[in-house]
Amino acid sequence: MRKKFIIGLFVAIFLVLQIWCSSTTLKYPYNGIYLSLNDQQMWVISELDQDGAASKLSIQTGDQVRLVDGQPPELVPSVMKWRVVEKAHSIEIERNGVLHDVRIDKKSDITYDVVPLVEELVCLFMAGYLLKNMRSSGAARLLAMVFLNMALIYMSRGASVRGDMVGKIMIVDFLMLMPVIFFHFLIVFFKEKGKIEWSSRILKYLYTIVFMAAAIRILYLYPPLTYMLYHYDGVFTLSFFIIGFLLNMSMLSILYFKIRKEQSYMSSIIKSVWLSLAISFLPLICFSILPQIVIGQRIINAVFTSGLILIFPISFAYLIASNQLFDIQLIFRRLLFAALLAIAPVSVFTGIFVFSFRDNTTEKEVLFIFIGSLSLVSIVLYAMEYLTTRLEPFLFPRKYILQSALKKISKNLGTISSFRELKEIILVDIVNTLQVMGGAIVFQYKDGAEIICEGDIDEDEIEQLLHSAALIGHPLYSCMEMNRNEEYTSYLVMTRKRTHTLLGKEELQWLSLITSYLEVSMENVYLIRKLKVRLQQLASQLPTETTAQDVQWFRKIMFELQEEERIRIASDLHDTTMQDLFFLKRKLAALGEKNKDNRDQLDQMINFVELINASLRQSCFELNPHLLKEIGLTQTVNMFLEKEAYATPFNLAFSAEHAQPQVMMDLPTQRHIFRIVQELLNNAKKHSQASKVSFKIVETLHSFCLIYEDDGIGFDVNEIRMKEIGESGMGIEQIRSRILHLDGELEQIAESGKGTKLIITIPHKEVISA
CATH class of the missing domain: 1.20.1070 (Rhopdopsin 7-helix transmembrane proteins)
Structure with a gap:
């Protein structure tokens, strides 16, 4: 309270002083008349300030002052206290024996x-x-x-x-x-x-x-x-x-x-x-x-x-x-350098001003022009970097767009881990920023080429030019080399712009900078791809290795990564594509209510959108079988196979037997078994050529048994079918890997031309009575 009172008191005093001084300044002009007593003890003007109102009046230094506002000078307060004539409206002076009455009605200088x-x-x-x-x-x-x-x-x-x-x-x-x-x-x-x-x-x-x-x-x-x-x-x-x-x-x-x-x-x-x-x-x-x-x-x-x-x-x-206190020396150095740069043009400008208005210019005006211009130009030069940054979108719009795109692309490069992302995230931005018709990232290997395209660009033509070594320097394309090593050489290729002109110098410089960023990222993506291939090969070989038990951690990490990726994809589909389809369906329905003439066509479109949505919903379920947690493994597998039965080229049957009260398995184990069922069904679609396929679950108190059987072409169990690099499925060896991870056993009864039967047995880790 006391602190507020003191602050309030100081503010009040400040306001009173401000009002007093301001009213005095605005009410009276500054005369600038200084007096002194001569030998005859008469008041004479000793000095006239050039900025005062008196400099504009018909009075001179040496004039004798007789009266100030009708009173003798010694009775006027300003003369008595300070030897100046201020707050006065008129003075009477004597010059060469002649009296002059001078009225002070001029304003002082600003x-x-x-x-x-x-x-x-x-x-x-x-x-x-x-x-x-x-x-x-x-x-x-x-x-x-x-x-x-x-x-x-x-x-x-x-x-x-x-x-x-x-x-x-x-x-x-x-x-x-x-x-x-x-x-x-x-x-x-x-x-x-x-x-x-x-x-x-x-x-x-x-x-x-x-x-x-x-x-x-x-x-x-x-x-x-x-x-x-x-x-x-x-x-x-x-x-x-x-x-x-x-x-x-x-x-x-x-x-x-x-x-x-x-x-x-x-x-x-x-x-x-x-x-x-x-x-x-x-x-x-x-x-x-x-x-x-x-x-x-x-x-x-x-x-x-x-x-x-x-x-x-x-x-x-x-x-x-x-x-920025600790940068003070650098800042003063910049200010000094800016002032030195400003001296020459300001001196020339001031000289031109003085020459042009030499008859009407005072020294004060010249000084003001020089110092004011020097200060202004120095500040502008010092702040040039800040002003350029702020005004760049308006002064250099194309440069600003390119720099903004460069920041976005360089930021996105840190998230790239595959060639698909390279196209969808980076190449699309480059094509849109340069406003070209199309672009491509080209990988030239010893035994072939791989081309990632975006926009309107002829992939076959690019491949032909690549093989004929005519891509670089081609009149229709802007091509820059990014990486060159023993295994591959990569290029960034851009077509002409949408205005049918080639890229300008500034855009080529920007593209060159982009390629320097891409160079490291491309190498990383290539190494990630090689590492994935090696990991897939290793994962497919693990079940046949005698030391497989020693790398349980590796299998676990591989399976967890696969599940995380599937869940991510399912979430993306649900949150983006399925939502978009839902809103599209609503808009089509609303349009159908308004447009009765085309109602049938719109209903067909709505039904088609619903089919797509249902297909995506099924895909999301397969990627993330959330029902496992809600209704259990048997019911989830049953629902999955019932839906798949409508699309399979063979008769699909499912049965379940529970010799003992049903045992509840943990969720990761259920998910592994569900993935095994998925892969067995996918393999049956692709390779079995069967007319009948059946799945059977037999569960006891101590073990879980999944029996798969078909009447297809079968296979030779002595052949080791390795998963090819790039295949989307896991293959029989990956199924073995999951079974081994669950401490289970796989029995294969198969012969070429006589169908296939697989018996998968998994022991229960915990026995929990229903």
């Missing part, structure tokens, strides 16, 4: 009205951003205080130059406070970021001096002492400001020489802070403050040089907020 207001708004925004987003950092809070202090200086500037008491006191108080807060910020900052301890004892002396000076300025309220105190106070304040700056620079120099060999990254930060601090403060000190102290006149108006002070706190706020 230098004293708009520029400080803009600088104040920038400081308030940065302070609010730091306090809102980085409350946990003590250094960030102090940097926010730096911004608030600068905002108060800019706020009071307009009122101060207009002779307002509040403005005068504010600007000198906060000008003295600023280097002290900077010093405090640096101590906390280096402690947070680099664990560098620096004695903060001097801070209490510095803050004491600032507050004592602020207390003494209460004497400003006593008019007889005001001007004398103000005259010496100005020199003291500016001198203290310079000393504070030198103290900050000294601290940074000492720290740098102390840790430059121990912490290279922190020494780099210190060096960059030293440089940015010098860039921010030296112009104000060298061109405004020191000349004011030494010769009583500024070389450059402090309004312009004080704006550079913003460079240091804004750059640090950006670096801290964006976590």
Whole structure:
């Protein structure tokens, strides 16, 4: 509660000061008339500010001021306190014995009205951003205080130059406070970021001096002492400001020489802070403050040089907020390089401007054009990379499309494990991105070729060109070699674009980059394919090996991988294709309700879609027999064979006997037996040429028996039928492998031309009575 009250109080005071200073600035113009007493103790104009309203009036330096708003000058508060004519509407001057009544109805230059207001708004925004987003950092809070202090200086500037008491006191108080807060910020900052301890004892002396000076300025309220105190106070304040700056620079120099060999990254930060601090403060000190102290006149108006002070706190706020603090040296190097690049064109532009408007151009305007243009061009050059990235979709749309496609393709390459995926995921994207009619990935082996095509491309023509070694350099195709080794050579082939033009230079460069990515992926896919072939060969040989029991883990992994892949495919079919068919059926039904004339044709289409859906549903069931868990093995096999009986070329029969109360097997065992039934039925369809096929389940308390029998052509049990590479079925040897995995036995009764009978016996691992 107390904290909220204090914050509310400070906000209220800030708002009151803002209203006071802003109303003073907007209500009165800045005249810029400075007076002094001559030898005859008469008030004469000693100086006219070129940015003030008086510079536009018919008054000159040396004119004697008789009256200000109808009163003698010594009775006017601004003259009595500050030796200036401000907040006045008219003055009476004497020049060469002639009196002139001059009405002050001109507005002052925007230098004293708009520029400080803009600088104040920038400081308030940065302070609010730091306090809102980085409350946990003590250094960030102090940097926010730096911004608030600068905002108060800019706020009071307009009122101060207009002779307002509040403005005068504010600007000198906060000008003295600023280097002290900077010093405090640096101590906390280096402690947070680099664990560098620096004695903060001097801070209490510095803050004491600032507050004592602020207390003494209460004497400003006593008019007889005001001007004398103000005259010496100005020199003291500016001198203290310079000393504070030198103290900050000294601290940074000492720290740098102390840790430059121990912490290279922190020494780099210190060096960059030293440089940015010098860039921010030296112009104000060298061109405004020191000349004011030494010769009583500024070389450059402090309004312009004080704006550079913003460079240091804004750059640090950006670096801290964006976590780029440790890249500060690189960032300053980039800024410096950008400024050096900008100097030449900005100098040429400024020279052309001066030459074109030499009769109507002041030095201030030339300086403003040069510094403003240099800053703007430097910032644009520094931010060019960011701007190009953001505007690339609009400035370089084709390049943006190619880069986006490259990111997508490179990301998808990590998921490729087969040539089918290579076509469906990668080749399709390449063809669509380049907007060509078609594309192909070609593998040339010693004894043949393999071509993966997408789009409109002649596969036979590509194969002929490949054999005749005329593919590379062909006028109708863009062909790039990807891999070349002893076993194969691969190519990426693209047709002409859909506009019947060849690929451009930029697109060929992109294609060349794609091939460099594909090179590694193609090699991996090829190795995966070889590994799969080797694994399939090994899996088919395992049941005949005497050491098969030693590689039980291998069989288990192979079966688990197969089941996972089947379940994945079934899920994909159910979630995509079957859902699409369902929505298609609904749309056709809705269309049939609206279009009565074509109702019969639409009903036929709906029935056809239903047939496809039913076929897919059966395929999903075969891939993932979920009913095993719900109704058990016997009922699932019965349902499966009943549905298959409608499509088989032979009579299909099924029976089950349970000599003992039915035993419940675990789900993996049931799934293995179901797969054996599937494979036996597939083999019967492909090879048996039978007229009758039967399956029989006989289950006892201790074992499960599956009997398969057909009256087909049979086979010689002495022949070892190895599974061919690339076959989709498991083969009899894979059935043996499953049986061996279940610790079962296989008895084969077969002879060529006399049918086949297989008896599979699997012992129960656990006996669970129903």
